[in-house]
Amino acid sequence: MWQNYLLYGVFLGQIFVLSVYFPRKILGLIDTTIMQRPSADYPKLYPIDVTVIQGKLKLFALFNCLVVALGLGILAYSIFNTTDDLAGWDDQGVLVSYLMLQYIPMIFLAVQGFIYLNLMRDKNKSIYRSADSTPRKLTDYVPKTLLICALVSYVLCVATIIYFNQYPFDGFAGLVNILGVSVIYVGLGFGIYQKLYGKKYNPLKATNDRKFETTVVLKLLVLSAIFSSLYLTISLILASLDMRDLGNVIYSVYLQIFVFYIYQVMKFDQVDYSVYKA
Structure with missing residues (x-):
């Protein structure tokens, strides 16, 4: 039974880290960038209106809220019904399926970022930077x-x-x-x-x-x-x-550690924003 409670605790951590902590950090970084570097001073940074960007971010936040609600529902069902597996199904199947759902908001944001960069590229076609002569190995x-x-x-x-x-x-x-x-x-x-x-x-x-x-x-x-x-x-x-159950725990813990690492290496404050000024 202790394995079940260990899995429940790790699953709760997966919900929090991937669908609450990380998305909020990303939204905080983007919001801070928008506030500290307005479009009036950094026109090249904004190929579209700021309100459109904020609308996309709200949709991203809504997606994550829905995923969190579903995860908490799965966890509550598993605890109160004292099932041997998450949601009365296969533990690994639930963890992987739920992870795919957690990826959907991230994929949405990544696609929007790709579109954003394309718009930025089209808007600044006349600007070219000299290529770096360092071998790209x-x-x-x-x-x-x-x-x-x-x-x-x-x-x-x-x-x-x-x-x-x-x-x-x-x-x-x-x-x-x-x-x-x-x-x-x-x-x-x-x-x-x-x-x-x-x-x-x-x-x-x-x-x-x-x-x-x-x-x-x-x-x-x-x-x-x-x-x-x-x-x-x-x-x-x-x-x-x-000991497959322990493997499921390790899988979820690995994901959470990896997400924490990703956030630690994201250094938005070190970006040179002067190139986006008028």
Whole structure:
């Protein structure tokens, strides 16, 4: 029974961190930027009216409120009905499905940000910044030790899968797990390539700001690869020991730690906004 209460506590943390804490921090950063840098003084920063931006942010906040309400409902149902699993269903299924719902507001905001940058690019087509002559290599932004960790964690994960393929446990999916973790690495690798060599959507961004943003994004992608392979490795080991419930707890805790890390590396106060002045 203690495993259930541990899972309930972790699930409550997932609701708070991903749908309350992080969204409020993002909204606070954007609101502060709008207040401290009005469109009258920074016209290049606003390709659309501020009221339109605020309307999108209110919709983002509403999405998160609905997701929070649903999560609390799931938690309340599970506690008061004393079910063995969240919502009387499979724990992992509920955690993953709810996580997908938590991603919807973030995806909405990301899409709006992409549209915003395109509008900014169109509005400032006549402005070009000189290209940075520094070679755009991955090791210019990510320490080699971190890249080695990503490789080692992948090899460890593959070795674990091969071992359990020789000595399977009940529910083991087989070598298809290698395909799964490989697809994740390929997808993240494509994201890294796009960030290094893809189109730059903001023509006004200062060189130092661009370098900082690229460093943060690339480190997050590499860390995502490391944690994904390590999580799969740990999950397989726990499943072989008939401790799947603990794996679900680790999964949710990992997500929360990762979100906290993302916020810590978001440094809006260090952005050079002088390039957006009239």
